[in-house]
Structure formats: C-alpha cells, structure tokens
Amino acid sequence: MTNPDDQFDELMRRSLHDEAEQVQPADGLHQIQARVRDQHKPAVRRPWLLTAGAAVVGTAAAIGAFTMLGNDGPATKDAEVAGPADSTKTVTGPVPASQLPTAAPATPEPTLAPTEAPKVAPTPRGKVEQVTSKAVPVYWLGKTAGVDTGAGVRLYRTWAQIKGRPAYEALRLMTSGKSVDPDYSSPWQGSAVSSVTRADGLITVDFKVLPRQQLAPAVANMAAQQLVYTVQGAMDVTGPVQVTVQGEPVTRLFGVDTAQPLSRAQALDVQAFIWVTYPENGTIVRAPLKVSGIAAAHEASLNYRITANKTGQLIAEGSTQTTEAYKLTPYSFTVTKLPAGEYTLEIFEISMEDGRQTSTDTKTFYVR
Amino acid sequence: MAQPAVVYEECVAQESSWDADEALTAVYTAHYTSLVRLGALLLRDTGSAEEIVQDAFVAMHSRWHRLRDPHKALSYLRTAVVNRCRSRQRHLVVVDKHTPRSLPDEPSAEQAVLRTAETDRVIDAMRTLPEKQRTVMVLRYYADLSEAEIADTMGISRGSVKSHAARASKSLRQVLEQSR
Structure with missing residues (x-):
C-alpha cells in the first residue's frame, strides 16, 4: 500500500467495522411487534372493525325506536331508522374545514323521539334516506405525483351543501364528474344513480347506468373506495356498500372483478397523503389566512408555497408540522401578509429518496 | 486483512x-x-x-x-x-x-478489552470530530455509502458531504499522527 489515502481508508474501515462488531444487540423483534400492535390499538380505530358493532347498535336502536314509538308501524317510521341517527356530525352551518373524515363515527346515539313525520316511502330493498339539508363530503381521485407505488391516484375530498337525500345527492355530484377543484376527477362520470337504500346495516347503491370506463385494477379499486367513502360520509355510517344495476347485483366495476359488498378500506391505504381542507379551491378569503388540512407526513413535516398568479412571484414559503408523523393528522399554519389578488397554494412533501416534491395538493384562492 | x-x-x-x-x-x-x-x-x-x-x-x-x-x-x-x-x-x-x-x-470494560489498540485510537480520534463530520465518516466507512447516498441520508448537499469528509480526514490524520 503505497497510497497513503488507501491506508487511511483501510484503517478507518477496519476500525469502524471492528468497533461495530463489538455491538451484539439483543433480539428486538418481539418488542417492535408489540409496539406496532399497541400503536394500532388505541390510536386508530379501524373503520371495518366498527362496522359490525355500529350496525348491531344501529339495529338495536331501531328496535328500541319502534318499541318507544308504539303502534305506528315500520312503514311510516322508516326514515328514522334508515341509519343510526347521529346528530353530532350533521352539519347545517358553514362547512367545517377541519372535520376529519377518517374519524370513525362515535357510538351512535339514536334519536328516540322523532320530531317530524318522515315523508319518504320505503322501497322493497331497504329504506331510503331522510330528506335533509346538510354539508356532505364528496370524494374524488387525484394524482399522487411523485409517489410511484400503488394506483397512482388517491382520494381527495370536497364539501358540498345539499338539500335532499344526502348520499343520493353526494353521488349525483360525484357522478357528474364536476369537482370544484380541477385537479380532481371522477371515473364515475357518465353513470347515473337510481337510489341509495339501507337495510340491516347494508347500504345498497342502485344505478340506472354504470360507468363504462375500463380501469387498471388498482385504479378501479380506488374508484370503488371513492364510492364507499362518499356514501358512508354522507350517511355518517361505515356499513358495507352493495352496488346494483336496476336491482341486479354486479360483479364487475370498471372492467375489474369486484367482490361485493364493498367494505371501507383503511384511510392510509386510499386517502391522499396531503389534503388542504381550507381554503377550498376557488374561494375568496381574507388575510391573515389560516391554512389547514390533514396529512400523513414523514417526520410530520410538510412544505408550503404560495405564489401570486399574476406575477408568478413567490409570496410565502415554509414548512409546517402535522400533529403526528406517519398518520393522517391535522396541520395548520397562518399567512399574515396577503394583498388582494389571486394566489396558488401548494402543500407538498419532499421525498426522502430523491428530494422530489411529492403528494402536492394545490388550491387557487382569492384575497379581497 | x-x-x-x-x-x-x-x-x-x-x-x-x-x-x-x-x-x-x-x-x-x-x-x-x-x-x-x-x-x-x-x-x-x-x-x-x-x-x-x-x-x-x-x-x-x-x-x-x-x-x-x-x-x-x-x-x-x-x-x-x-x-x-x-x-x-x-x-x-x-x-x-x-x-x-x-x-x-464510557465504553464498558469488556469492550475495552476486546478492542484492538488501533481501533481504540481511531474511535478516540473520532470523538474529537464535530457531529456532522463524525456522521459522514461513519456512513462512509461503516455503511459504505456513496457521497450521494450520504447527502440524501443526512439531508445535506453533496458538496457539504465532500467538505465534511475532507475536514474530518484531515483532523483524524493529525490526531492519529500525534497519538502514534
């Protein structure tokens, strides 16, 4: 070895490996597995585990309701038992920016005393929803830029104020394909919903016409979840969803064999990693602007950038933190200086692998 | 060897x-x-x-x-x-x-016995380095990462990796020279 560099390199390599080999860690697998289990138990309530329970409670509550109501008979009280009445999540005022869609519904607290006579007639297949006025979430597919694994699309959510039957109206918006955010799309466009009914915990969505698009299996699966999330979000329940066409069960959606009924997938598997819940796309806001949303980020860290649309000038940029790393948890930050104008907000994560900007959610908004 | x-x-x-x-x-x-x-x-x-x-x-x-x-x-x-x-x-x-x-x-007694004098000198010399330089050296010589990989892992530029490595090598050589 004549090259002193080689000698130095060799010495370093040898010494560090030598030192490292002194370290003989004890077996840690069981500890890690135990922690993984612990982490999952209290922190995230699995929607599908709750499904069965919620359905049972719902049914029991329904029976309870009949008992309390006396002899009116099921036909006239159908709407009251169409789902566990859940007043805590019904929104009548302005759309809440921070409402978490991932939160499993709380233990249903059925309203035992109806305040008004339901006006909807039952269909043979189950009970239709009660007509109401509320804000409903509508889910869309958006590209997961920079995340190469998986379907390439994930679920994004917008809110809509509706009057009528919540799930039916939400699906009408979803199948119209017209999202308030042009980055989001719906492969259900072109289909037509006929009815949404619910019986014994099973939600049935009947279509007049199914979408004709053929999709890759992973995307078809995401589109099926788009339907499940939209229906369940509007109905405030997490029961399984059966798709039928003119009353007949279907086995294929978007050209892909689909097991029915559809159950809700875990949020982390389908929900986009970064959501901006406020401001919504195309809205008018005031400064100071508090941007908020939900994201699952590495080390809880997110980046944002606000640019002025007219000049392309960078107005603000920085980083912000979600409440907890790796899980879908809320984040927010405030931008104080925003003169009147049109802006683009981007929230994104920097890839650990190659520094690329990933999972970007973009919103256009106006300041008056 | x-x-x-x-x-x-x-x-x-x-x-x-x-x-x-x-x-x-x-x-x-x-x-x-x-x-x-x-x-x-x-x-x-x-x-x-x-x-x-x-x-x-x-x-x-x-x-x-x-x-x-x-x-x-x-x-x-x-x-x-x-x-x-x-x-x-x-x-x-x-x-x-x-x-x-x-x-x-403080190394444990067993560790001290098992370690060679040569390794001892290097590990002691490593302790004199600032944190970033030490991390670069460990990733380079133990984990055998390339400059680009080290940069990604530490979230710094390749240029910084290079300069940390250069400075670390220089001071290590000096310290090792003196302790010989």
Whole structure:
C-alpha cells in the first residue's frame, strides 16, 4: 500500500467495522411487534372493525325506536331508522374545514323521539334516506405525483351543501364528474344513480347506468373506495356498500372483478397523503389566512408555497408540522401578509429518496 | 486483512407483495443488527441505538404501504436512524455542558478489552470530530455509502458531504499522527 489515502481508508474501515462488531444487540423483534400492535390499538380505530358493532347498535336502536314509538308501524317510521341517527356530525352551518373524515363515527346515539313525520316511502330493498339539508363530503381521485407505488391516484375530498337525500345527492355530484377543484376527477362520470337504500346495516347503491370506463385494477379499486367513502360520509355510517344495476347485483366495476359488498378500506391505504381542507379551491378569503388540512407526513413535516398568479412571484414559503408523523393528522399554519389578488397554494412533501416534491395538493384562492 | 464491506448487502429479495407485518420480519432479520451497530457508532451507546432503531422499525411498519420495497425500506430506516441519532447527539451536547462526563461515552470494560489498540485510537480520534463530520465518516466507512447516498441520508448537499469528509480526514490524520 503505497497510497497513503488507501491506508487511511483501510484503517478507518477496519476500525469502524471492528468497533461495530463489538455491538451484539439483543433480539428486538418481539418488542417492535408489540409496539406496532399497541400503536394500532388505541390510536386508530379501524373503520371495518366498527362496522359490525355500529350496525348491531344501529339495529338495536331501531328496535328500541319502534318499541318507544308504539303502534305506528315500520312503514311510516322508516326514515328514522334508515341509519343510526347521529346528530353530532350533521352539519347545517358553514362547512367545517377541519372535520376529519377518517374519524370513525362515535357510538351512535339514536334519536328516540322523532320530531317530524318522515315523508319518504320505503322501497322493497331497504329504506331510503331522510330528506335533509346538510354539508356532505364528496370524494374524488387525484394524482399522487411523485409517489410511484400503488394506483397512482388517491382520494381527495370536497364539501358540498345539499338539500335532499344526502348520499343520493353526494353521488349525483360525484357522478357528474364536476369537482370544484380541477385537479380532481371522477371515473364515475357518465353513470347515473337510481337510489341509495339501507337495510340491516347494508347500504345498497342502485344505478340506472354504470360507468363504462375500463380501469387498471388498482385504479378501479380506488374508484370503488371513492364510492364507499362518499356514501358512508354522507350517511355518517361505515356499513358495507352493495352496488346494483336496476336491482341486479354486479360483479364487475370498471372492467375489474369486484367482490361485493364493498367494505371501507383503511384511510392510509386510499386517502391522499396531503389534503388542504381550507381554503377550498376557488374561494375568496381574507388575510391573515389560516391554512389547514390533514396529512400523513414523514417526520410530520410538510412544505408550503404560495405564489401570486399574476406575477408568478413567490409570496410565502415554509414548512409546517402535522400533529403526528406517519398518520393522517391535522396541520395548520397562518399567512399574515396577503394583498388582494389571486394566489396558488401548494402543500407538498419532499421525498426522502430523491428530494422530489411529492403528494402536492394545490388550491387557487382569492384575497379581497 | 481488510474486511469486505457487506453490511448492507442486498440479501432481501424484491418482494412487493409483502404486507407490513411480513416486511417487518424480513427487513428486521436482514438489517436490524447492522442498523443498531450504525446507531451505536454514532451514539456510542448501544441501549439508545437499539431504542432508536426500534422506533424506526415501528415507523417503517406504519409506512409500509408507501415504501412497498425492501430497498426503499432500508434507505428509509437508515435515514430515520441517522436523523434520530443526530438529534440525540445534539441533545447530549447540551446535556454535556451541565454534566461534564456523559455516561454513554464510557465504553464498558469488556469492550475495552476486546478492542484492538488501533481501533481504540481511531474511535478516540473520532470523538474529537464535530457531529456532522463524525456522521459522514461513519456512513462512509461503516455503511459504505456513496457521497450521494450520504447527502440524501443526512439531508445535506453533496458538496457539504465532500467538505465534511475532507475536514474530518484531515483532523483524524493529525490526531492519529500525534497519538502514534
């Protein structure tokens, strides 16, 4: 070895490996597995585990309701038992920016005393929803830029104020394909919903016409979840969803064999990693602007950038933190200086692998 | 006599069909020991290193849906371990100011016996380096990472890696020269 560099390199390599080999860690697998289990138990309530329970409670509550109501008979009280009445999540005022869609519904607290006579007639297949006025979430597919694994699309959510039957109206918006955010799309466009009914915990969505698009299996699966999330979000329940066409069960959606009924997938598997819940796309806001949303980020860290649309000038940029790393948890930050104008907000994560900007959610908004 | 650098040999086959639990077991089997050793070199405290590596595995498990690939998982784990060790070290520096001798830096009696005099000198010399320089050297000579990989892992530019490595080599040479 004549090259002193080689000698130095060799010495370093040898010494560090030598030192490292002194370290003989004890077996840690069981500890890690135990922690993984612990982490999952209290922190995230699995929607599908709750499904069965919620359905049972719902049914029991329904029976309870009949008992309390006396002899009116099921036909006239159908709407009251169409789902566990859940007043805590019904929104009548302005759309809440921070409402978490991932939160499993709380233990249903059925309203035992109806305040008004339901006006909807039952269909043979189950009970239709009660007509109401509320804000409903509508889910869309958006590209997961920079995340190469998986379907390439994930679920994004917008809110809509509706009057009528919540799930039916939400699906009408979803199948119209017209999202308030042009980055989001719906492969259900072109289909037509006929009815949404619910019986014994099973939600049935009947279509007049199914979408004709053929999709890759992973995307078809995401589109099926788009339907499940939209229906369940509007109905405030997490029961399984059966798709039928003119009353007949279907086995294929978007050209892909689909097991029915559809159950809700875990949020982390389908929900986009970064959501901006406020401001919504195309809205008018005031400064100071508090941007908020939900994201699952590495080390809880997110980046944002606000640019002025007219000049392309960078107005603000920085980083912000979600409440907890790796899980879908809320984040927010405030931008104080925003003169009147049109802006683009981007929230994104920097890839650990190659520094690329990933999972970007973009919103256009106006300041008056 | 030089030991081949096989710490991060790719003994995990491409298996994107694994679920998070299977991936955890497989990646654990392949890389747990080497990651703890990496942490122990950075911290000189095996207990803390084990704790940090376990944290990283728990995090990897919850993120498997996004990684899906054992190689990505390894680079994710390595980055997590390095980052956590670095922030732990920075914390220790602060603590050190109040407690002159911090325990983790005291090698155990057995370790002292097993180590060669040569290794002793190098490890002692490494202790004189600032945190960033030490981390670069450990990633380079123990983990056998390229400049670009070190830059990614530490979240710094390749230029910084180069200059940290150059400065570290220079001071190590000096210290080793004197202690010979």
